[in-house]
Amino acid sequence: MNNDFYEEYEVFSKRNQMAPFQHQFSLLAPNKEMAMVMAKENFLRREPCVNIWVVKKSDISSLGEEERVILNRLDNKSYRETKGYGYLKKKWREYEQEQFTEKNLLK
Amino acid sequence: MLEMAQSLTEEEKYHRFMERIEAGERIEADDWMPDDYREALIRLISMHAVSEIMGALPEKEWVPKAPTLHRKLAIMAKVQDEMGHGQLLLRVAEDLMKPLGRNREDILKDLFSGKLKFHNVFHMKAPTWGDAGIIAWLVDGAAIITQSMSLNSSYGPYARALQRICAEEVFHAQHGESIILALTEGTEEQKKMIQTSLTEWWPALLMFFGPRSKENVGKSHVNKNIKYKIRTKTNEDLRQEFFNKYVPRIQSIGLKIPDETIHFNEEKGEWIYEQPDWDEFKKIVTGHGPMSKERLELRTTSYENTAWVRDALANRNVKEAY
Amino acid sequence: MVFNSKEELMENQKAYEATKSLLYQLADDDFLIAYRGSEWLGLAPHIEEDVAFSSINQDTMGHAVMYFQLLEELGEGKADDLSHLRNPREFRNAVILEMKNGSGTYLEKPDYDWAFAVVRNLFYDYAKTIRLQSLKESSYKPLAYMAQRILSEEYYHLMHWELWFKQLMDSTPEARQRMEAAIERVWDDFDGVLTLGPKKEDMESCQLIGGEKELKDQWLKRVQSIFEDVNYTIDRTPGMKNGNGRKGEHTEDLDQALSILSEVYRMDPVTNW
Known part of the structure; x- marks a missing residue:
């Protein structure tokens, strides 16, 4: 049952108004509200930060190792x-x- | 095209994997990797993770007792960082274990059952404030040396976690130096306190890096880790680096290393020192150290006591899903 | 009435004494709850939470340090001496904030109660925020300025504890039952936080802080509102079951806390640590 407590969230943050969101790290939390409350102190204890995103990892699509061949490009x-x-x-x-x-x- | 890539045999995949390792590429969590690479990483990183978490316990003893308001705040922040390092490393280990159907709960259960070992230094007693100083200065100093070696680890997530960790360790080492210098520059009592701590901790510090070769304590995974570029140096290399950096500093502040024989041999280009008791080391890391039982109990009790909290929020998720 | 500096304050004996009395309450409250929080370090239900909770405790202890420093400026002695060497009877924190986290100690068999931690911290942060909002208008300007600064760190604390409170109140029957037990326990001593002690009239007439009743009503309103969100009611007013800490009445738990907090410092309070 405890497995439902451990959902994976990816954490992004913005250093200043002009900066783009940058990936920080990931954490486990039971829901997105908790993930947000944890994110600030787990990854942004020292550096400045003006906003945070938390994204459930299962909501992120990415390229598998084999699929990354689609990124190939000729230098022409x-x-x-x-x-x-x-x-x-x-x-x-x-x-x-x-x-x-x-x-x-x-x- | 994609199918072609997937139709590689296991052997071809292994070959390509090794090519990537040789070329200094970084492996990511979702990449194909040979089972023994995964196993080696899980072994190394989960031990590193639980060592950070268990490592918070001996220092935690000194959090409320730290002498002044400033020291109380600083050591709180330092121990918090250790927990934070545990968090980063656990996440890295968890992602590696996911394909095996295992998660954080399993790591912690392995820790509680004694299956998963944690670092020898965190089995030791820390009876005085001087110990808090030695831990922050020298144990963390030793940790910086081993961790820096893996900043270029072939496993990308581990290297990235270590980059965050090493940045904070610099603060820890300074926190430790500041405690140590206040004591060595202080009263006779304070000097005595810190000397006693150094004497007590010295063998554990030597053991920190592990035995020189596997003859000392049986099997060792160092060679495999070097082959896979998970680490780049041997235990002895690291211990020698530690001596280079710390022996002169320890001596310069008037502390005495409890080893009459320690000296730098110019000819061999290395430090000669008295070996710690490696049988003792084996005993300690298998959970028979001075504080092994107490510390594990502390962690197990607190985990069990708060199980209702995790159940509550997990069930809340289930409820919401309907 | 305005006191722009300690010199101006010290010209008015009544205001000076009332300010010190208030500062001891503010400092000791934050100091003790931060200490109890710091005992949780490494033992929280969740590793990520361990890190988050520790930041809150550091913030809170940092606030205590600021108040102790104000007392130091007012001639009460060194901040470290004030926090480490006073006799337990000289402490002015509310009793509920000194109470142990549960049976056992932070070093041995810690049978700590997370529900108690959540409720105690949330109720305290409500009271603290209300107090700070009032202190922003304090006639003692160094304190008003400090209150404004401290308030900026309270938003996170409130968000954090409200979330834990609401989620645990709305989860399993076991959690609900534990939380309700914790609410009742904290409730029966929480008046100790809400009272301003024997000098409250002076504090009020010197405009150092708002009236006790007014602040208490604000707190009750805030608490009622979150109770409504989670369908909870309680039919009695907060009490002071275990004594009035503002008068120096305390439990053995404070003796235990202070002996741990000052163990090293007492070895030699004069030397540099």
Whole structure:
């Protein structure tokens, strides 16, 4: 019967107004209200904290070890990132310099 | 694609697992792992967990007795942390045991029945305030050394728990140093108190790291733990580290180590010291230490006395589900 | 009437004496209940709760330290001496707060009663919060300022104990029966917390704290409200069955508590620990 006392909860907290919620650790509690009351002192005794989430572990979906292969990605997607557009800086420099060439200044 | 990954044979899974270990990857709770890796972790971490919880008991004796208001608050916070460390480690052990259908209740029952051992130091008496100082300074100091070794453990949840724990242990060690220095700088009575504590605790401190090799006390799991990168150093490595750090400090504050022979051998590059009584060690960790029975009783009594509370809230859950 | 500093307070003999009397009550109440709480360390029903409860006890003992320091400033002696060396008859805490957690000791066969812990702490935190809200307006400004600070830690304590109270009252028949027994026990001595002792008129006329009756009514209202939530009624007013701690009347449990609390300090109260 005591097994129902030991439900697993994951605890998240926010360090300051701007910070995202971050996973802290997990605890056992009989229900979510108790989990909340336990969470603060078990994991946030010292560090600042502006809010807490407790989430029942069985409500969380995650990828199994085998499924994590879906996270694979080729490194051919520079078009998604700024580094794919690195040449632009050089171009702009050239255009700016162009304005100050003798020919343009004499115009 | 997913099916292909799952169709690996046990042997292939093991091979891939070892590759991950070799590559320094972290294993997570839901990952495939060989049974003896799981067993080794459960053995190590559940013992570590119950040692933290049992470790709170000798110090707890000194919580209300701590001499001043400030010391009372500090030791309360320190013992609270130990319980908190027990909580973190229990969670790690519980997740490992879950596939075996076991939970916290089972860990505690194993502790009560004597099946699950706890650390030798927590079987010892702590009759004076000096002992509270020695525990916080040197027992925690020893713990920092062993725990730091596993900060890079191949098992991710254990490493993460230890990171939280080690951060707090730094406060504990300072709390201990502060008690010790007040005593060594104090009256003759106080100096005597702390010297007696050191003398009493010295053999237990040496035993803390476990025997040098399995010849000393029979089977040892050190090698397997090293293979799986659960730990990286041997018991003796750790004990030597402890000497490096603490022998000079102990001597510098005028305390005397109860071992005439202890010295650093330059040639061998290691500390030479008198071996503690390893038969005694075996007796202690199998539950026949000076306080083994009392401490276990304390914990068992309190667990039984509060069973109605857990039943009540568990039943409340059942009621709400309808 | 306003006393901005201890100098101003000490010019008014009546207010000065009443303030000290009040501070001893506040300090001793927090000191003793925090001590009884600290004996639970490692023995709570649940490891997570052990950690949470310990924080509450640290907070509460921290509040006692603040009051002892105010007394020290008022010339009563060192805070450590006040907490460790006074004779039990000089303590002004309510008797219910000094009582043991159950039979046995924290070192041997602790037959501790969690229902008693929940009820005693909840009722006390209600009384403490009401008292602090009144103290925020105290004429002795250092105390008013301190009350405001202490109050900020009370929210968590109340949330914590209310939750335990409500859940245990609404669970199994066994838990309900244990909780009701604990309520009756605490009830019969709780007037000791609600009374302000022999100097209550001075405290009130010097505007150090609100009137005893007014505070008591607020407490009763608060308690009635949670009783309604859990379908519980009690047909008598709180009593002082085991004596009035505000007058220095105490039980053997206080002697036991103080001998443990001061065991080490008494070895040498002058040295540095």
